[in-house]
Amino acid sequence: xxxxxxxxxxxxxxxxxxxxxxxxxxxxxxxxxxxxxxxxxxxxxxxxxxxxxxxxxxxxxxxxxxxxxxxxxxxxxxxxxxxxxxxxxxxxxxxxxxxxxxxxxxxxxxxxxxxxxxxxxxxxxxxxxxxxxxxxxxxxxxxxxxxxxxxxxxxxxxxxxxxxxxxxxxxxxxxxxxxxxxxxxxxxxxxxxxxxxxxxxxxxxxxxxxxxxxxxxxxxxxxxxxxxxxxxxxxxxxxxxxxxxxxxxxxxxxxxxxxxxxxxxxxxxxxxxxxxxxxxxxxxxxxxxxxxxxxxxxxxxxxxxxxxxxxxxxxxxxxxxxxxxxxxxxxxxxxxxxxxxxxxxxxxxxxxxxxxxxxxxxxxxxxxxxxxxxxxxxxxxxxxxxxxxxxxxxxxxxxxxxxxxxxxxxxxxxxxxxxxxxxxxxxxxxxxxx
Amino acid sequence: xxxxxxxxxxxxxxxxxxxxxxxxxxxxxxxxxxxxxxxxxxxxxxxxxxxxxxxxxxxxxxxxxxxxxxxxxxxxxxxxxxxxxxxxxxxxxxxxxxxxxxxxxxxxxxxxxxxxxxxxxxxxxxxxxxxxxxxxxxxxxxxxxxxxxxxxxxxxxxxxxxxxxxxxxxxxxxxxxxxxxxxxxxxxxxxxxxxxxxxxxxxxxxxxxxxxxxxxxxxxxxxxxxxxxxxxxxxxxxxxxxxxxxxxxxxxxxxxxxxxxxxxxxxxxxxxxxxxxxxxxxxxxxxxxxxxxxxxxxxxxxxxxxxxxxxxxxxxxxxxxxxxxxxxxxxxxxxxxxxxxxxxxxxxxxxxxxxxxxxxxxxxxxxxxxxxxxxxxxxxxxxxxxxxxxxxxxxxxxxxxxxxxxxxxxxxxxxxxxxxxxxxxxxxxxxxxxxxxxxxxxxxxxxxxxxxxxxxxxxxxxxxxxxxxxxxxxxxxxxxxx
Numbered sequence: 001x002x003x004x005x006x007x008x009x010x011x012x013x014x015x016x017x018x019x020x021x022x023x024x025x026x027x028x029x030x031x032x033x034x035x036x037x038x039x040x041x042x043x044x045x046x047x048x049x050x051x052x053x054x055x056x057x058x059x060x061x062x063x064x065x066x067x068x069x070x071x072x073x074x075x076x077x078x079x080x081x082x083x084x085x086x087x088x089x090x091x092x093x094x095x096x097x098x099x100x101x102x103x104x105x106x107x108x109x110x111x112x113x114x115x116x117x118x119x120x121x122x123x124x125x126x127x128x129x130x131x132x133x134x135x136x137x138x139x140x141x142x143x144x145x146x147x148x149x150x151x152x153x154x155x156x157x158x159x160x161x162x163x164x165x166x167x168x169x170x171x172x173x174x175x176x177x178x179x180x181x182x183x184x185x186x187x188x189x190x191x192x193x194x195x196x197x198x199x200x201x202x203x204x205x206x207x208x209x210x211x212x213x214x215x216x217x218x219x220x221x222x223x224x225x226x227x228x229x230x231x232x233x234x235x236x237x238x239x240x241x242x243x244x245x246x247x248x249x250x251x252x253x254x255x256x257x258x259x260x261x262x263x264x265x266x267x268x269x270x271x272x273x274x275x276x277x278x279x280x281x282x283x284x285x286x287x288x289x290x291x292x293x294x295x296x297x298x299x300x301x302x303x304x305x306x307x308x309x310x311x312x313x314x315x316x317x318x319x320x321x322x323x324x325x326x327x328x329x330x331x332x333x334x335x336x337x338x339x340x341x342x343x344x345x346x347x348x349x350x351x352x353x354x355x356x357x358x359x360x361x362x363x364x365x366x367x368x369x370x371x372x373x374x375x376x377x378x379x380x381x382x383x384x385x386x387x388x389x390x391x392x393x394x395x396x397x398x399x400x401x402x403x404x405x406x407x408x409x410x411x412x413x414x415x416x417x418x419x420x421x422x423x424x425x426x427x428x429x430x431x432x433x434x
Numbered sequence: 435x436x437x438x439x440x441x442x443x444x445x446x447x448x449x450x451x452x453x454x455x456x457x458x459x460x461x462x463x464x465x466x467x468x469x470x471x472x473x474x475x476x477x478x479x480x481x482x483x484x485x486x487x488x489x490x491x492x493x494x495x496x497x498x499x500x501x502x503x504x505x506x507x508x509x510x511x512x513x514x515x516x517x518x519x520x521x522x523x524x525x526x527x528x529x530x531x532x533x534x535x536x537x538x539x540x541x542x543x544x545x546x547x548x549x550x551x552x553x554x555x556x557x558x559x560x561x562x563x564x565x566x567x568x569x570x571x572x573x574x575x576x577x578x579x580x581x582x583x584x585x586x587x588x589x590x591x592x593x594x595x596x597x598x599x600x601x602x603x604x605x606x607x608x609x610x611x612x613x614x615x616x617x618x619x620x621x622x623x624x625x626x627x628x629x630x631x632x633x634x635x636x637x638x639x640x641x642x643x644x645x646x647x648x649x650x651x652x653x654x655x656x657x658x659x660x661x662x663x664x665x666x667x668x669x670x671x672x673x674x675x676x677x678x679x680x681x682x683x684x685x686x687x688x689x690x691x692x693x694x695x696x697x698x699x700x701x702x703x704x705x706x707x708x709x710x711x712x713x714x715x716x717x718x719x720x721x722x723x724x725x726x727x728x729x730x731x732x733x734x735x736x737x738x739x740x741x742x743x744x745x746x747x748x749x750x751x752x753x754x755x756x757x758x759x760x761x762x763x764x765x766x767x768x769x770x771x772x773x774x775x776x777x778x779x780x781x782x783x784x785x786x787x788x789x790x791x792x793x794x795x796x797x798x799x800x801x802x803x804x805x806x807x808x809x810x811x812x813x814x815x816x817x818x819x820x821x822x823x824x825x826x827x828x829x830x831x832x833x834x835x836x837x838x839x840x841x842x843x844x845x846x847x848x849x850x851x852x853x854x855x856x857x858x859x860x861x862x863x864x865x866x867x868x869x870x871x872x873x874x875x876x877x878x879x880x881x882x883x884x885x886x887x888x889x890x891x892x893x894x895x896x897x898x899x900x901x902x903x904x905x906x907x908x909x910x911x912x913x914x915x916x
Contacts, residue, residue, distance in 0.1 A: 043482040056481070063475050065482060160709075164481040168708035197484050198711060273708060276516050279525030280479050284581070292578050296520050323516070323703035332705060 016120035020080040029075030037130040043162035052096040055307030065162020082117030112145030135171035137384025140396035144408025145365035155391030159194030167270035209426035214248030224358025240399035258341040265338035266385040275319030360396040360408030397425035443597030455587035457485035469582035477587035479523030491589035494621035504539030529561035563588040602659035642678035761798040816896035
């Protein structure tokens with residue numbers, strides 16, 4: 001395979017890149033010569049991968065994540081690694097050990113998170129496409145806040161091998177770009193079975209977006225327009241759904257009762273898994289080294305106290321508590337029941353409707369530093385986490401503005417019907433094209 | 435207090451003898467290689483890696499479950515056992531917790547009362563081995579420790595018994611039977627260093643239970659438990675209480691020592707491993723065909739070869755010994771069975787044990803040759819042992835092998851028989867040289883005969899048949915009296 005290089009010198013005024021590859025090489029294929037930014041929690045062989053954490057500073061993976069290998073094989077050039085909330089834990093990219101990323105639409109605002117860097121580099125036009133990851137909305141939220149398109153694929157559709165785990169049972173790698181066609185193109189490269197990830201499915205994605213949604217049945221869950229959702233955002237999204245009706249779709253009002261518990265269940269599950277996943281960062285094998293003059297447990301404590309940021313430490317402690325004996329039944333086991341109820345609610349709704357539509361985020365991008373208490377930050381995830389609990393595909397596509405800031409329309413589909421949510425987003429995008 | 439008051443339960447960890455590790459493709463054949471040479475991103479627990487289950491390991495574990503009459507659970511599950519330790523690269527061990535591969539089952543042993551008894555099993559589950567720490571100096575005072583992840587990810591099965599053994603000896607028998615079964619199944623190599631680790635629970639009835647961790651040899655289990663029985667009995671005798679605690683077995687000193695370490699008070703925070711799907715093996719387990727197992731082979735040895743129960747038990751107690759026996763008698767079963775059973779189960783086993791040799795170091799063909807010499811009466815039993823020792827010692831020193839015939843002729847130890855003039859000469863010599871004993875014999879002292887035969891035996895360097903020699907001596911003495 002011929003190897004070429006491109007010059008990549010982005011004007012990164014948003015602290016969106018943690019690492020830029022100035023002259024990335026590339027081969028041939030359907031992504032030939034396209035510069036693709038990769039979120040910093042996705043392993044890249046020979047390129048430092050830190051998850052925006054001090055604890056992984058200096059860690060250079062000896063292998064590529066499966067998805068990274070696929071984009072390279074398709075001729076793409078890895079343009080660099082993008083900023084994020086440390087280990088994916090956040091909704092604003094403010095929780096990065098290397099400083100927050102700014103929203104290219106308004107540098108006084110956050111780009112959303114945790115894939116804020118990936119969204120910003122796409123929104124600012126530095127790259128055409130980016131890989132993000134979505135554990136509880138981390139692709140869709142920054143896509144909505146920055147006014148780009150982001151797909152959270154069905155759980156198992158894209159290999160997670162090489163994605164540095166935060167919450168294994170919830171997260172996935174997914175494509176981000178300025179338009180639906182590019183998201184679909186990137187998805188066609190990264191989807192499919194990988195024998196190194198035994199939770200991945202043999203469901204390749206080979207699809208050309210179609211704008212024909214005549215006869216499509218759209219469920220509109222009342223919870224997505226209720227308490228906590230900015231009425232202006234809700235109004236913009238309702239208008240967008242109206243455009244879909246104009247294109248021949250019909251809408252059905254519906255309800256997801258289990259949403260009441262979804263956020264709590266989500267935070268119990270993701271922190272529990274995180275407490276285990278992040279336990280390996282101890283300074284023995286990579287990252288800043290442990291002080292060998294101390295006993296190993298004292299050295300571990302130092303490394304972890306200094307290496308993790310406050311939000312990561314908070315979530316590790318929450319998760320450790322939720323899994324401890326005597327509390328497991330009260331928290332982790334209950335959260336799994338709530339999760340099952342969310343899954344059942346979606347399955348029930350999808351017997352009547354083809355997709356569900358609502359806002360991606362309950363508000364527009366907030367100002368830097370605006371959400372200073374963790375709880376209000378967690379509450380902003382309310383519309384994205386149900387999708388991760390159920391493992392279904394969802395896309396965020398720009399659908400208008402509020403106070404000059406973009407709003408995202410979220411389209412959620414049946415498991416392994418990523419093609420359908422792409423089509424709905426494509427139909428909307430084409431209909432509003434100037 | 436008698437031993438009937440001892441209650442022992444075992445948790446046995448065995449490395450499954452697969453070619454690759456439990457969750458990655460790394461080779462398990464690491465013992466002769468340098469540290470950290472059999473590792474990859476997965477078994478090093480590098481960020482982003484995921485486990486891929488080795489089907490062969492599960493198949494091996496199911497063979498064991500089936501052979502031990504366990505109930506294989508239709509849907510079992512892997513869980514994470516979370517704890518910090520430098521040899522555990524992910525800071526959790528992937529193991530099975532509330533949904534193990536199999537439950538129930540039993541191991542049948544010969545109890546101390548001589549009766550066959552079933553020791554019930556609680557469960558069998560599959561898990562990964564952690565890496566290994568190498569302490570520079572010793573663990574407490576050494577300057578630092580090194581870590582070797584070659585062992586990280588080696589498949590293990592843990593077999594947990596109910597507390598149904600009543601003595602350290604029964605525990606040893608349980609282990610021996612288990613080892614034999616696993617070897618017959620072709621899933622375990624007991625000769626590999628560190629392939630077996632045992633935690634033992636022991637209590638004296640009415641007292642607290644003590645757990646002894648990390649016993650790494652078969653003999654060690656019996657020794658550790660024997661030490662613990664004595665220790666606990668002594669405490670009770672002095673009116674003290676046995677504390678409920680965990681103790682470490684110090685192999686070199688043969689003692690157990692209290693492990694008052696915080697690490698053992700862990701809350702492991704088990705939860706299902708999200709990177710692996712549940713294990714559904716119901717249809718698979720039906721397809722598994724078991725080979726002949728130790729009990730069946732023992733029965734066959736009694737039936738087919740006419741072995742005594744004890745000989746059959748010893749011979750089939752180790753796969754290699756059973757195979758060796760069958761290789762030796764093959765072709766001449768009728769003539770060799772009885773001889774081979776004694777010579778292998780009693781003589782050879784003892785000589786090998788003395789030299790710490792494995793039976794696979796003995797050439798079955800040469801051994802058959804030795805048995806033929808014995809059967810034909812070419813050599814006496816005593817000379818047979820001498821020949822065997824020469825054979826083993828030469829092998830041990832890696833010297834060129836010598837046939838039994840060659841050894842007999844080189845040492846000149848072929849049997850001297852009655853129609854041999856030499857033997858008659860020896861008898862006369864002895865009679866002439868020991869007039870006092872001859873006199874005693876004539877006076878009716880039977881002990882004198884034994885003395886005289888002994889002297890004659892000495893002169894033939896053991897090459898005469900003792901019975902024959904006895905007859906000849908009596909006849910010669912009688913002739914003399916007439």
